[in-house]
Structure formats: C-alpha cells, structure tokens
Amino acid sequence: MVKYVKRISPKHTVMKKEDNEILRTIARRDGITVPEGYFADFARHMADALPERPELSQMSAPAPPSGIWGKIRPYVYMAAMFAGVWCMLKMFTTVTAPGELTPMDKNPVMAEAFGNDDFIDNYVLDDVNQWDVMDQMMEDGFDPGTLDEPDSTDFEAAL
C-alpha cells in the first residue's frame, strides 16, 4: 500500500488584506498529500517517457547575440533618430525665423557677390525666364501697346 506522507502545502505565510479571518487562520494549507517521493519519481519517469522528436533538430536556433553592437544598436538608432529630428527643426527655424540667418546678413561673401553688377548680370538675371516675367506682367494687367519698344510687338507675335 502506498504510504502518503509528503505534505505539499505551500510555504507562504504572509496574509493579504483581502483575506478574511478564516483564510488567515488556514494560512494557505490545502491539506493535500502525495505518495512519498512522488514528484522526484514523476519527473524522472516523465522525462524518460517523452517521445523522440527528431524534427526538433531542424528547429532553427535563435541568432547568436552580436556582441557590443547588438546591445548598443537600439540606442544608436534612437540617437540617430533624435539627431535627425533636431536637424529638421534647426532647418525649419533657419528658414522661417524673420530677419535671422539670411544669407546676405550672415554671409559676407554672398553680400559682396550680390553687390557686384557683373555677378547679377551673369549669374542671376540670365537665369530669369523673360517669358515668365511677361506672363506675370500680362496677368497683372500690363498693356503691351503702351510700350515704345518695337520688341514688344515681337513678343505679342510670339504669343
């Protein structure tokens, strides 16, 4: 006959506020017993009885940790993200802040260049599309007939 001696009540003794007097008195004793040596025997027999699973050898092992880079990678990505956000904010501030950081104010080379008529003629005015200028003037109500210049008729013909 099996001898039941192993008492398996939990060891916890700290009671909670939510427990009533009865539960505090019983102190988590469940009174359940098991045959002597049951758990050790169970663990041994159970481990032996586990069916073979050759397919587990195909189970992909998790990727090995990639050292220091693997550990710091999330932080580096986060730092890069914040740096990117900072750069964007800086750029917007530069573009939108009135009277600040305009090229002419802050860049003496640019200021000197724009003060030079040759530079304006060669590098700025040449890039202006004269058709666009005339287009805009016409939209603004400009009347080509008021011009004395003969070129204006050429412009009208070209339209």
Add this chain to the structure above:
Amino acid sequence: MADYMHDDPKLVERLRHPATVRAAFGEVIALYSEPLYRQIRRMVQNHDDANDLLQNTFLKAWSNIENFRGDARLSTWLYKIAVNETLSHLERERKRRGISLDDQEAALINTIEADADIDGDALALKLRKAIATLPEKQRLVFNMRYYDDMRYDDISAILGTSVGALKASYHLAVKKIEQFFSTDD
C-alpha cells in the same frame, strides 16, 4: 510571489536550442511538477486524475515546444496548458456521467470527503469543500491567488481575464467561502 513564476533565462534559452531542448525540458518537468500538480489537484480533487492530467500537460507542452519562443513566460505557458487540460477533463467527466455543473460540484465535495490523500487538517478540508462550491473559473482564480500567492497580472496572463475582473472574482469567492463557513457551523 511564488518563485516558479520567474523564468530562468538560461533554461528558456536552452529550450530554444535543438541540442539542449530535451535536457532542458527534463529540468522544466522537475521544476514545475509540484506547482502544476497542486493546481490541477485542487480542481479535480483526486490524485489519479491529477497525475494523468499532469502527464498530459507535459506531453502537450513537449509536443509544442517549438512554438514556445520565449514571447510568453514559460510558467504562464505551462499553467495555461494545465488549466485547459483540467477544464477539458471536467467537461468530459460531466458529459461522460451525464451530470450538470451543480451535480459535479456535489460530486467533488463527496470526493474531498472520501479523499485518503489529506493530512487530517479539518479546517483546510472544510475550505476545500467551500472552494468546490464556487464556479469553475472563480475556483481557478481563488486557488491561484490564495494557495499559490500569484499576482493578479500573472493570473490575468494565464486566464486571459482582466485584472479588475479577477479582483472582483476573488472578492466574491472570499465572500462565498465566508458564507459557507457561517452556514456550515
């Protein structure tokens, strides 16, 4: 909180490697046999059924071990399997014997009274009978919280119920047990 609710990261890591999975699972069996047995036994109330269900729990876990990738806690995963096995067993028993939930409750109380595997603690025995009168889910919550001293978060992960609902369920269970003791005196 019970120690077995904390996973050993090295053991979990070994469960994920083909070369070490079998040996690691042997350690899992040794580690979790007692808490899982106790949990099952408090629901089915007899040793032989608890022993069978514990075996089934580990067999099921072993046959699905490749699905355990460490996303959930090992303890939570094993408890979930054990709880499902237990509830399925109780339902099968009801169908096999053609009895209702209430009849099963009475049968459980009879089983507790006839249980040879108890240590003669009258008050503890009476509490087991009081717990047997609770609805199944409430019984599970009470057992995990009271006997196993589990955190509500852990019970919530196992049973898939909100912490608030679990607290309410435990509170109700305590009230019912109190009532059982007062009427049974």
